[in-house]
Amino acid sequence: MALWGGRFAQGPEDSALALSRSVHFDWRLAPYDLRSSMAHLVVLKKSGLIQSKEADAIGKALKELSIEVAKGSFTPIKSDEDVHSALERGLMQKLGAVGGALRAGRSRNDQVTTDLRLFSIDHILEIGSLLTVLQTAILEKASEYVNDPAPGFTHIQHAQPICFGHELAKHAHAFARDLDRINDWLARTSVSSLGAGALAGSSLAIDPEFTAENLGFESSFANSVDAVSDRDYVAEALFICAMIGVHLSRIGEEWSLWSSQEFAWAKVSDAYSTGSSIMPQKKNPDVAELARGKSGRLIGNLVSVLTMLKALPFAYNRDLQEDKEPFFDSIDTLILVLPAVTGMIATTDFDRAKMALAAPTGFSLATEIADYLAKKRVPFSQAHEAAGQCVALCEASDRQLHQLTDAEFADVHPQLDGGVRNVLTLHGALNSRTTSGGTAPTLVAQQIKDALAKNSATQQVIGDKQASFIEMMSL
Numbered sequence: 001m002a003l004w005g006g007r008f009a010q011g012p013e014d015s016a017l018a019l020s021r022s023v024h025f026d027w028r029l030a031p032y033d034l035r036s037s038m039a040h041l042v043v044l045k046k047s048g049l050i051q052s053k054e055a056d057a058i059g060k061a062l063k064e065l066s067i068e069v070a071k072g073s074f075t076p077i078k079s080d081e082d083v084h085s086a087l088e089r090g091l092m093q094k095l096g097a098v099g100g101a102l103r104a105g106r107s108r109n110d111q112v113t114t115d116l117r118l119f120s121i122d123h124i125l126e127i128g129s130l131l132t133v134l135q136t137a138i139l140e141k142a143s144e145y146v147n148d149p150a151p152g153f154t155h156i157q158h159a160q161p162i163c164f165g166h167e168l169a170k171h172a173h174a175f176a177r178d179l180d181r182i183n184d185w186l187a188r189t190s191v192s193s194l195g196a197g198a199l200a201g202s203s204l205a206i207d208p209e210f211t212a213e214n215l216g217f218e219s220s221f222a223n224s225v226d227a228v229s230d231r232d233y234v235a236e237a238l239f240i241c242a243m244i245g246v247h248l249s250r251i252g253e254e255w256s257l258w259s260s261q262e263f264a265w266a267k268v269s270d271a272y273s274t275g276s277s278i279m280p281q282k283k284n285p286d287v288a289e290l291a292r293g294k295s296g297r298l299i300g301n302l303v304s305v306l307t308m309l310k311a312l313p314f315a316y317n318r319d320l321q322e323d324k325e326p327f328f329d330s331i332d333t334l335i336l337v338l339p340a341v342t343g344m345i346a347t348t349d350f351d352r353a354k355m356a357l358a359a360p361t362g363f364s365l366a367t368e369i370a371d372y373l374a375k376k377r378v379p380f381s382q383a384h385e386a387a388g389q390c391v392a393l394c395e396a397s398d399r400q401l402h403q404l405t406d407a408e409f410a411d412v413h414p415q416l417d418g419g420v421r422n423v424l425t426l427h428g429a430l431n432s433r434t435t436s437g438g439t440a441p442t443l444v445a446q447q448i449k450d451a452l453a454k455n456s457a458t459q460q461v462i463g464d465k466q467a468s469f470i471e472m473m474s475l
C-alpha cells in the first residue's frame with residue numbers, strides 16, 4: 001500500500017517500484033516498527049491528538065498484528081513498499097481510516113532509523129553475548145596449556161619460546177577490545193530519533209524525550225536534521241563487525257596452519273572438519289577457513305555503507321535505504337560464524353610434546369645469552385653480537401647453544417661463562433619472563449584468571465541489558 005499519492009497523476013512504473021521496494025529485506029524490522037509505533041501511539045494519546053477510545057483500538061490492533069507477524073500469518077504483499085507501509089496496511093485492514101492516525105507527527109524518515117537503532121542494539125548485544133562465549137572457550141582452552149612451551153613466532157620464524165596458554169589467550173584480549181567497542185557504541189547508539197519527523201521536528205505536541213524513555217533509549221536527538229540522516233551507528237557497528245571478522249580470520253589462519261601436516265600441532269575435532277569428495281584421506285579445517293574467508297564480506301559491508309554515506313546531503317535521502325542489506329549481512333554472518341569457531345576451539349587438542357620439542361629449535365634461546373650478558377652490564381649491542389656468534393658457531397658445527405664449550409663461550413665474550421647454560425633451557429627462559437603481561441607460566445595463569453573474571457562480569461552486563469531490552473520490547 002502506498003503511503004503517498006495524493007499529488008501524483010500516475011503511479012510508479014513497475015521498474016521504479018521494483019527498485020524502491022525494500023520490504024523483502026526490511027521486513028525483519030517489523031517487531032521494532034510495531035514497538036516504536038506503540039511508543040508513538042502513547043505520546044499521541046498523551047497529547048490528546050488521538051482520543052482514548054481510538055488509541056485503545058489502535059493499541060489492541062498493534063498487539064494483534066505483532067502476534068500475527070510473529071506467527072507469520074501477516075506478511076507483506078506485492079504492493080507493500082517497505083515494512084512501514086506493510087504494517088500500516090495491516091492496521092487499516094483492522095481499523096479502517098483510524099489505522100492511519102499514527103502517521104501524525106511522524107515520518108518514515110524518523111521511523112526507519114528508530115527501528116534500525118532498536119534492531120541494531122538487539123543484535124549487537126547478541127553478538128556481544130556470543131563473543132563472551134567464544135572468549136570463555138578460548139580462555140578455558142588456554143588454561144589447559146599453561147605449562148606447555150611452544151615456539152613463539154615473528155615473521156613466521158621461530159623467535160622465542162612462549163607458553164602455549166599465553167599464545168591462545170591472546171585472542172581473548174583482542175575480543176575484549178571488541179566488547180569494549182560494543183559498550184562504547186551502545187552509549188552513542190542509545191539515542192532516539194523518533195519525533196524528528198521528516199527532518200524539521202513537529203508542530204504537534206509530541207514529546208520526543210518521553211518516546212525515547214518509553215523505548216529504553218538513554219536520550220533523544222538534539223537536532224532533527226541530524227537525527228534522520230545519522231547512520232554513524234550503522235557504520236560504527238559495521239566497523240565493530242569487521243574488526244571481529246579480522247580477529248576471527250587470524251584465528252582461522254592459525255588453526256589452518258597448525259592443523260597442517262607440516263605443523264601437526266592442532267588436532268581439530270571431526271565435528272568441525274570436512275572431507276574431500278575425491279581424496280578419502282582428507283580432513284580439512286573448513287570452519288577455520290570460513291572464519292578467515294568471511295572477513296572479506298564483513299570488511300566489504302563497512303566499505304559499502306561508508307561509501308554510500310560519503311558526501312550524502314543531510315536529512316533523508318533514499319540512498320540511506322542502502323544501509324540495511326550490508327548491515328543485516330554482517331550481523332547474520334557473525335551470528336553464523338561465532339558459535340562454529342567457539343565449538344572448533346573448544347574441541348581442538350594440541351600436541352604438547354611436539355610443540356615442546358619444537359620450542360627451542362631455530363636457536364630460539366639465543367636471546368637468553370644476550371640477556372645473560374646484559375645482566376652483567378655488557379652493552380646490549382655487544383651482548384647481541386656475542387649471542388649471534390654463538391648461533392653461527394652452532395650452525396657451523398651442527399650443535400645446539402647449550403652444547404658449546406666453556407672455552408668457546410669465553411672466546412666469544414670474556415664475560416660469557418658456562419653459567420649461561422642455566423638459562424639455556426625452555427623452562428628457564430619461560431619462567432624468567434616475569435615482566436607484567438609476559439609469558440612466564442605463573443603470570444599466564446593469573447592473566448587467564450583475571451580475563452575469565454572480566455569475561456563473566458561482561459557476560460552479566462550484557463545479559464542484564466538483553467533482559468531489559470526484551471522487557472522493553474513487549475507490547
Ligand code: ARG
Nearest residue numbers: 022082108109112316320321
Ligand atoms: N524504506 C526507507 C528506508 O529504508 C524508508 C522510507 C523513507 N522513504 C521516503 N521516501 N522518505 O530508508
